[in-house]
Amino acid sequence: xxxxxxxxxxxxxxxxxxxxxxxxxxxxxxxxxxxxxxxxxxxxxxxxxxxxxxxxxxxxxxxxxxxxxxxxxxxxxxxxxxxxxxxxxxxxxxxxxxxxxxxxxxxxxxxxxxxxxxxxxxxxxxxxxxxxxxxxxxxxxxxxxxxxxxxxxxxxxxxxxxxxxxxxxxxxxxxxxxxxxxxxxxxxxxxxxxxxxxxxxxxxxxxxxxxxxxxxxxxxxxxxxxxxxxxxxxxxxxxxxxxxxxxxxxxxxxxxxxxxxxxxxxxxxxxxxxxxxxxxxxxxxxxxxxxxxxxxxxxxxxxxxxxxxxxxxxxxxxxxxxxxxxxxxxxxxxxxx
Amino acid sequence: xxxxxxxxxxxxxxxxxxxxxxxxxxxxxxxxxxxxxxxxxxxxxxxxxxxxxxxxxxxxxxxxxxxxxxxxxxxxxxxxxxxxxxxxxxxxxxxxxxxxxxxxxxxxxxxxxxxxxxxxxxxxxxxxxxxxxxxxxxxxxxxxxxxxxxxxxxxxxxxxxxxxxxxxxxxxxxxxxxxxxxxxxxxxxxxxxxxxxxxxxxxxxxxxxxxxxxxxxxxxxxxxxxxxxxxxxxxxxxxxxxxxxxxxxxxxxxxxxxxxxxxxxxxxxxxxxxxxxxxxxxxxxxxxxxxxxxxxxxxxxxxxxxxxxxxxxxxxxxxxxxxxxxxxxxxxxxxxx
Numbered sequence: 001x002x003x004x005x006x007x008x009x010x011x012x013x014x015x016x017x018x019x020x021x022x023x024x025x026x027x028x029x030x031x032x033x034x035x036x037x038x039x040x041x042x043x044x045x046x047x048x049x050x051x052x053x054x055x056x057x058x059x060x061x062x063x064x065x066x067x068x069x070x071x072x073x074x075x076x077x078x079x080x081x082x083x084x085x086x087x088x089x090x091x092x093x094x095x096x097x098x099x100x101x102x103x104x105x106x107x108x109x110x111x112x113x114x115x116x117x118x119x120x121x122x123x124x125x126x127x128x129x130x131x132x133x134x135x136x137x138x139x140x141x142x143x144x145x146x147x148x149x150x151x152x153x154x155x156x157x158x159x160x161x162x163x164x165x166x167x168x169x170x171x172x173x174x175x176x177x178x179x180x181x182x183x184x185x186x187x188x189x190x191x192x193x194x195x196x197x198x199x200x201x202x203x204x205x206x207x208x209x210x211x212x213x214x215x216x217x218x219x220x221x222x223x224x225x226x227x228x229x230x231x232x233x234x235x236x237x238x239x240x241x242x243x244x245x246x247x248x249x250x251x252x253x254x255x256x257x258x259x260x261x262x263x264x265x266x267x268x269x270x271x272x273x274x275x276x277x278x279x280x281x282x283x284x285x286x287x288x289x290x291x292x293x294x295x296x297x298x299x300x301x302x303x304x305x306x307x308x309x310x311x312x313x314x315x316x317x318x319x320x321x322x323x324x325x326x327x328x329x330x331x332x333x334x335x336x337x
Numbered sequence: 338x339x340x341x342x343x344x345x346x347x348x349x350x351x352x353x354x355x356x357x358x359x360x361x362x363x364x365x366x367x368x369x370x371x372x373x374x375x376x377x378x379x380x381x382x383x384x385x386x387x388x389x390x391x392x393x394x395x396x397x398x399x400x401x402x403x404x405x406x407x408x409x410x411x412x413x414x415x416x417x418x419x420x421x422x423x424x425x426x427x428x429x430x431x432x433x434x435x436x437x438x439x440x441x442x443x444x445x446x447x448x449x450x451x452x453x454x455x456x457x458x459x460x461x462x463x464x465x466x467x468x469x470x471x472x473x474x475x476x477x478x479x480x481x482x483x484x485x486x487x488x489x490x491x492x493x494x495x496x497x498x499x500x501x502x503x504x505x506x507x508x509x510x511x512x513x514x515x516x517x518x519x520x521x522x523x524x525x526x527x528x529x530x531x532x533x534x535x536x537x538x539x540x541x542x543x544x545x546x547x548x549x550x551x552x553x554x555x556x557x558x559x560x561x562x563x564x565x566x567x568x569x570x571x572x573x574x575x576x577x578x579x580x581x582x583x584x585x586x587x588x589x590x591x592x593x594x595x596x597x598x599x600x601x602x603x604x605x606x607x608x609x610x611x612x613x614x615x616x617x618x619x620x621x622x623x624x625x626x627x628x629x630x631x632x633x634x635x636x637x638x639x640x641x642x643x644x645x646x647x648x649x650x651x652x653x654x655x656x657x658x659x660x661x662x663x664x665x666x667x668x669x670x671x672x673x674x
Contacts, residue, residue, distance in 0.1 A: 170507055171578070171585060173592035233581060237574045241508070244570060248508060255510035263600040 005029075012209050015246035023213045030210045034066045034198050041184050043196035044152045049073045051150035051193070053141050054097070054105075056090025056219040058211040059156030061097050063199055065214055067154065068101060075150065076105040079140050081133060082117020083223060090219045097216065106148065108140050114289075116296050122225065124299035125292065129225045132292060139289040143280060145193035157197040160204040163249040164234040166256055178264035181256070189272045191281050203249065342366075349546050352583035360550045367547045371403045371535050378521050380533035381489045386410045388487035388530070390478050391434070391442075393427025393556040395548040396493030398434055400536055402551055404491065405438060412487065413442040416477050418470060419454020420560060427556045434553065443485065445477050451626075453633050459562065461636035462629065466562045469629060476626040480617060482530035489531040497541040499534065500586040501571040503593055515601040518593070526609045528618050540586065 001010040003022035010020035021029055037043070044050050050067060054060040054076045067074050078094040081087050091107070098105035111117040114136060121136070122129045145153045162181070169177035185195040199207060211218055226232065241248040274280070275287035282288070338347040340359035347357035358366055374380070381387050387404060391397040391413045404411050415431040418424050428444065435442035448454040451473060458473070459466040482490045499518070506514035522532040536544060548555055563569065578585040611617070612624035619625070 171589050171592075173589075173596045175596055230582075233577075237577060240570075240574065245567075252508050252510075255508075259510045259512060260601075264597075 011213075014206070016203075016242070016250060018246075026209060027213055030062075030202065030206060031066050031070065033201060034063070035070045037183070037201055038067075038070075038072075038196075038198050041196070043154070043184055043198055044072070044194070046071055046073070048152060049075065049148075049150050051075055051077050051106075051141070051145045051148065051153045053077050053079070053137070053153055053155045054094045055079075055156070056093035057156070058208050058216070058218045058220075059158050059161075059199060059204070061093070061156075061216050061218050062207050062211040062214070063154060063156045064097065064103075065216060066210075067198070068103060074103060075148070076103060077141065077144050077153075078105060078107045079137050080107060080109040080111070080117075081136075081223075082109060082111045083119060083225065086219075086221060086224055087117075089221070093217055093219050106144060108144055110136050110140070113140060114293050114296060116300060118225070120300065121292070121296050124296040127292070130229055130231075133225070135288055135292065139280065139287070141195075142191075142193050143278075146191060150193060151187070152194040152196055154196050154198055156199055156207075158199045158202055158204050158207050159249055159253060160235055160238070161231075162197065162200045163238050163253045164231045166253055167234045167238060168230060175264050176266045178256075178261065179266050181261060183257075188270075189281050191274065191279070192272070200253070201250070348550075351543070353540075353579070353587060355583075363546060364550055367399075367539065367543060368403050368407065370538060371400070372407045374520070374538055375404075375407075375409075375533075375535050378533070380491070380521055380535055381409070381531070383408055383410065385489055386412065386485075386487050388412055388414050388443075388478070388482045388485065388490045390414050390416070390474070390490055390492045391431045392416075392493070393430035394493070395545050395553070395555045395557075396495050396498075396536060396541070398430070398493075398553050398555050399544050399548045399551070400491060400493045401434065401440075402553060403547075404535070405440060411440060412485070413440060414478065414481050414490070415442060415444045416474050417444060417446040417448070417454075418473075418560075419446065419448045420456060420562065423556075423558060423561055424454075426558070430554055430556050443481060445481055447473050447477070450477060451630050451633060453637060455562070457637065458629070458633050461633040464629070467566055467568075470562070472625055472629065476617065476624070478532075479528075479530050480615075483528060487530060488524070489533055491533050491535055493536055493544075494534040495536045495539055495541050495544050496586055496590060497572055497575070498568075499537045500575055500590045501568045503590055504571045504575060505567060512601050513603045515593075515598065516603050518598060520594075525607075526618050528611065528616070529609070537590070538587065 001013060001020045002008065003010045003025050004019045005025035005028075006022060008022045011023050012026050013020040050072055052060065052064045052067060052074050054064055056078070064074060064076060076094060076098050078091055080091055094105060097103075109117070110121070110133075114121060116124065118129065118133050118136070121132050125132055141153045141155075145151075162183075166178075166181055169181060183197045183200040187194045202210075238249050238252075270283055272281045272283065273285075275282045275290055276285055277290040278287060280287050280289070338350055338357045339345065340347045340362050341356045342362035342365075343359060345359045348360050349363050350357040387409055389397065389401045389404060389411050391401055393415070401411060401413060413431060413435050415428055417428055431442060434440075446454070447458070447470075451458060453461065455466065455470050455473070458469050462469055478490045478492075482488075499520075503515075503518055506518060520534045520537040524531045539547075575586050575589075607620055609618045609620065610622075612619045612627055613622055614627040615624060617624050617626070
């Protein structure tokens with residue numbers, strides 16, 4: 001198979017685009033698409049400072065790489081979830097990435113903000129772990145952006161992530177979730193930073209290929225708590241559709257944005273106020289993060305509280321955190337002729 | 338496992354309802370739900386004559402049985418597609434069902450209306466077979482209703498059928514298809530009969546169990562031309578969701594009807610006229626059925642035309658029509674304790 005651009009040997013076939021590329025031309029193709037997405041959706045300009053939320057995985061580090069190489073002013077934000085070895089390894093990847101490029105990286109630990117790391121939050125609440133973790137990340141991202149003077153936070157959500165989220169919301173016909181499914185969430189309050197997803201048109205496989213070809217050292221393992229998550233099953237179902245009919249995921253997501261998103265609205269008009277505890281935005285008196293922090297505080301005995309906050313060494317890892325899963329196939333695939 | 342109603346031995350577990358029934362109580366449960374659907378959606382009254390489109394399969398014969406036993410005035414309509422042994426066997430099931438109950442059955446052959454049976458139509462057009470066949474069935478159903486003085490046609494579409502159709506339309510965000518996804522399609526023109534789907538809340542497995550428990554002799558094989566159809570893959574994907582989370586299909590379909598259907602509208606307002614050839618409704622000058630008939634006529638040589646119209650014996654069956662597929666599992670399942 002030949003590269004569509006230069007006629008040289010292709011390393012990656014993109015069935016949904018009915019094309020193939022050599023390594024360098026794929027890197028160019030990928031960057032072009034991401035930067036075009038940033039411009040077309042008016043995500044941010046070169047005058048703005050962008051806070052890039054990085055997890056140490058392929059998507060967010062690929063995003064940071066593209067934005068930095070594209071001439072944007074970027075700062076990384078690593079949120080330390082305190083999930084044992086998984087968090088230690090992913091933090092190290094972010095620090096190495098930033099150090100190699102001389103880019104600033106901010107680190108905020110959930111344990112400091114919440115009083116306990118995610119494993120203890122998991123034990124303290126009946127809320128699904130991914131939900132409590134997502135809430136914490138969104139809260140910390142926004143606060144870090146406000147405190148650091150960043151008007152915009154960019155996250156590494158890719159096409160597969162966005163299509164799976166849309167799939168879940170559509171199965172439930174969750175009007176509020178459908179109304180919010182956008183690659184750009186504008187700042188609707190002075191205390192909200194704009195949130196953007198510049199990779200929403202790039203598939204997980206494409207993002208993995210980019211990170212690999214750019215020699216980015218990223219963490220391949222998935223979060224041990226994500227195992228069995230509904231979103232993973234939804235991704236598998238969408239992958240089956242994509243195998244049979246390449247382009248299905250993009251058609252599903254883009255078709256929604258073009259034809260249906262505008263039809264859905266938040267069930268109740270949202271009036272944002274400031275949390276009486278922390279000053280961040282909320283629809284009630286106390287924000288969801290502060291409520292969760294209270295819940296965690298109540299559930300923990302004093303001795304546990306100290307231990308959880310300092311993130312004990314890996315001898316304390318629960319069985320579910322050992323033997324992390326890997327779902328990475330792309331790195332080997334892209335070398336196939 | 339015990340019957341929720343009588344405490345006797347259950348033969349069928351309904352995970353999505355978190356319940357189980359013995360045979361007789363399941364039959365009562367099934368009938369109650371279907372007849373309640375007919376009333377709640379105002380599909381038809383006992384004063385109206387209902388034309389029940391029957392294929393010889395479990396769904397349409399179960400529907401006919403429920404409506405007949407429920408005191409409705411029913412006449413069967415069998416559309417002979419001329420698909421070799423498959424059609425011969427399914428027609429025999431419908432005739433036996435009607436004869437046993439002393440109910441009227443009308444038979445219309447596609448070959449007579451179209452000038453060729455479905456296998457020849459398949460060869461004569463580039464349109465997918467299921468699409469040409471669906472068009473022919475809708476056309477014949479409506480004409481038979483009008484000519485016979487039936488205000489309403491009932492079809493055996495079940496929850497799985499409807500959820501799979503909705504799934505396909507949602508993947509494409511096909512606004513017109515989404516706007517038309519309803520269990521009752523009203524007569525929007527004097528030459529259109531109302532179309533209703535009284536089984537849309539009953540799953541395929543439930544319908545199969547009802548037909549089995551009622552001793553209905555139905556055809557288990559699927560149409561040989563349906564193999565590999567996209568709708569079958571969509572059903573498989575929805576079945577995986579249902580296995581993990583019972584009730585998913587019903588939630589998806591009912592959620593759509595409750596919260597989203599009203600948001601979608603036909604892309605262009607439809608103005609119905611009468612076809613200059615046959616007088617049936619169309620949005621153009623000549624209706625899609627007459628156009629397809631012309632196409633079939635042009636494609637066939639004179640000798641073939643005679644042969645196709647009389648539906649040659651099974652020695653002429655193409656390889657794809659031999660070794661019919663069966664997807665029926667429920668009959669054995671329902672005997673599990």
